[in-house]
Amino acid sequence: MSSQMWLHLQSDDSIASPGFKAVYQEIEKGGCGDPGVPAYGRRTGSSFLHGDTLTFECQAAFELVGERAITCQRNNQWSGNKPSCVFSCFFNFTASSGVILSPNYPEEYGNNMNCVWLIISEPGSRVHLIFNDFDVEPQFDFLAVKDDGGSDVTVLGTFSGNEVPSQLASSGHVVRLEFQSDHSTTGRGFNITYTTFGQNECHDPGIPINGQRFGDRFLLGSSVSFHCDDGFVKTQGSESISCTLQDGNVVWSAAVPRCEAPCGGHLTASSGVIMPPGWPGYYKDSLNCEWVIEAKPGHSIKITFDRFQTEVNYDTLEVRDGPASSSPLIGEYHGTQAPQFLLSTGNSLRLLFTTDSSRASVGFLIRYESVTLESDSCLDPGIPVNGRRHGSSFGIRSTVTFSCDPGYTLSDDEPLVCERSHQWNRALPSCDALCGGYIHGKSGTVLSPGFPDFYPNSLNCTWTIEVSHGKGVQMMFHTFHLESSHDYLLVTEDGSFSEPVARLTGSVLPHSIKAGLFGNFTAQLRFISDFSISYEGFNITFSEYDLEPCDDPGVPAFSRRIGFRFGVGDALTFSCFPGYRLEGATKLTCLGGGRRVWSAPLPSVLPGPSAPRRGRNLSAGLAFPARS
Numbered sequence: 001m002s003s004q005m006w007l008h009l010q011s012d013d014s015i016a017s018p019g020f021k022a023v024y025q026e027i028e029k030g031g032c033g034d035p036g037v038p039a040y041g042r043r044t045g046s047s048f049l050h051g052d053t054l055t056f057e058c059q060a061a062f063e064l065v066g067e068r069a070i071t072c073q074r075n076n077q078w079s080g081n082k083p084s085c086v087f088s089c090f091f092n093f094t095a096s097s098g099v100i101l102s103p104n105y106p107e108e109y110g111n112n113m114n115c116v117w118l119i120i121s122e123p124g125s126r127v128h129l130i131f132n133d134f135d136v137e138p139q140f141d142f143l144a145v146k147d148d149g150g151s152d153v154t155v156l157g158t159f160s161g162n163e164v165p166s167q168l169a170s171s172g173h174v175v176r177l178e179f180q181s182d183h184s185t186t187g188r189g190f191n192i193t194y195t196t197f198g199q200n201e202c203h204d205p206g207i208p209i210n211g212q213r214f215g216d217r218f219l220l221g222s223s224v225s226f227h228c229d230d231g232f233v234k235t236q237g238s239e240s241i242s243c244t245l246q247d248g249n250v251v252w253s254a255a256v257p258r259c260e261a262p263c264g265g266h267l268t269a270s271s272g273v274i275m276p277p278g279w280p281g282y283y284k285d286s287l288n289c290e291w292v293i294e295a296k297p298g299h300s301i302k303i304t305f306d307r308f309q310t311e312v313n314y315d316t317l318e319v320r321d322g323p324a325s326s327s328p329l330i331g332e333y334h335g336t337q338a339p340q341f342l343l344s345t346g347n348s349l350r351l352l353f354t355t356d357s358s359r360a361s362v363g364f365l366i367r368y369e370s371v372t373l374e375s376d377s378c379l380d381p382g383i384p385v386n387g388r389r390h391g392s393s394f395g396i397r398s399t400v401t402f403s404c405d406p407g408y409t410l411s412d413d414e415p416l417v418c419e420r421s422h423q424w425n426r427a428l429p430s431c432d433a434l435c436g437g438y439i440h441g442k443s444g445t446v447l448s449p450g451f452p453d454f455y456p457n458s459l460n461c462t463w464t465i466e467v468s469h470g471k472g473v474q475m476m477f478h479t480f481h482l483e484s485s486h487d488y489l490l491v492t493e494d495g496s497f498s499e500p501v502a503r504l505t506g507s508v509l510p511h512s513i514k515a516g517l518f519g520n521f522t523a524q525l526r527f528i529s530d531f532s533i534s535y536e537g538f539n540i541t542f543s544e545y546d547l548e549p550c551d552d553p554g555v556p557a558f559s560r561r562i563g564f565r566f567g568v569g570d571a572l573t574f575s576c577f578p579g580y581r582l583e584g585a586t587k588l589t590c591l592g593g594g595r596r597v598w599s600a601p602l603p604s605v606l607p608g609p610s611a612p613r614r615g616r617n618l619s620a621g622l623a624f625p626a627r628s
Contacts, residue, residue: 030049038058039084041056042057058085062085063087065083065086087105089115089116091118096121100192101190101191101192102188105190118176122173124173127174129192131166134162134164134165136160136161137184138161140184143177156168162187201243205256211257223243227239231275235260260277267368271367273366273367275363276289276363279362281362285356288354294348295370298347299372303349304341305340308365309362310364311361312450312453316334317338317353318351320349321427322349337386342382345423378419378424387402387429388402395418398418401416402416414426433451435449439466446525446542448539457532459529460526460528466522467516467522471544472546472593473545478540479509479536479537480539481535486530489504489505489526490525490528501513501515517597518547518568550598553598562575579608580608582603
């Protein structure tokens, strides 16, 4: 038995899928390893050696799919896969509380389903339903909920689509749920929690998401209250509800509140949190949310980014050092590139979050606090993302400087000075991967703009890399992912992109590329992106290398050659025998490089009297490989 196992994933450059999650474990020789326990199931047996048998069963309302028993065989494999537990399409629930799932939830349910579930509580009690999730094909697949405990069957509701229904309560002690799907499109299905309660009490109102409840008595005349968590506000419902008698029914006096993150606000508390609408899920489309944080005079505001992830280039958080839209800009942040924290120079900060109409993400969790300034120092100015800070003293007149990681450029290389006002004289700089530039050195890094986030659309970036004279440029690719065919990277060594050394696109990591010629010592990269899809781009490091000599180009028939050295910079001169004429360049220079090229093709010899050559020799900037 080998101690290694290899997994190889290969994908093309078109449609992607969620992929897979594989869990591995080390197993002893003579065993098969732990196969696990199915969700909503139980396993009997805890030994996994050769000959051992495990048996499985499911919880109530679930059906076993697969082998009920599996045995560890001598080839170190189980005789079957671990079974799964799928929610039954027909079941009678008699417990006082439970969960009803669509078959195969949260994966998609099947076609042509006709399921019926009954919730049967004690006579004189009632049933309450809370819909936790709901996603079925609109119009054609539906769930009907019926009050089946009295002399007449009453339909409490029929639901389709993906809008989560409101809570329901029966008047009788039996509730019937009927689910039907047609022959085509399916969905995630539903997740419903039920509880039973008496005739003279209200159902459990639950606890609002992002909120708390105070009070756990639901009898007639009782009251409970609610409070939203820090950073959330009540958008509907009531902060206090009472169990009352209305039209002969025992019901709550108002709806349970909904706690949501607000889109902006004027914040004056000494500390708090800020999240975008939709948190902790994805934020909403087309937002324009403005928060102004105001502290007491003489205080500054510190904001700390606990989480930050938005759509690159399009969903942006703008932070300004003051309360107005004209206040000095501290920074604009998108993708995942937000600093650890930021500080105001005064007692207010303005945050503006704008989103477009597509591709939302999780957003951000920002904590703010009012901080006081010490009498003899400034506050910690922070460290730029993808950068470093030099200097740890923040006293009056102290200076700190910053540098960036390889491939990034500092937005402002002036040092920060702690002034007598206990404020830094300028904002924290940023480290950015720029669109093009001139790079000189024996080694370095080239990053796509915005790396490691997705690059922007509609780019046309050109980088020129220059190394030591007599050397070439060797490029190594560590990350490479562009939109196939539409976005591409060109590499050339003579300044002309019409016939590049390489044209790269897609997501296959390229091999190393050598560029650079005698008399040039540079390489050029040009990155083009279109107006649509983008990815993480590229991370390229380069180093200089000795240009490689040329191969012997040969000697044309009926001619002579002066020169027998083929090193970089060496020249060969050609002339014809009497009665022949030379067609082409009379002098070739070895430009070398990774392709071992000469400055021109080998000339040809034609019959006829010698004649003056028309035109001029090809310049040394044009590269031609030797004849093979």
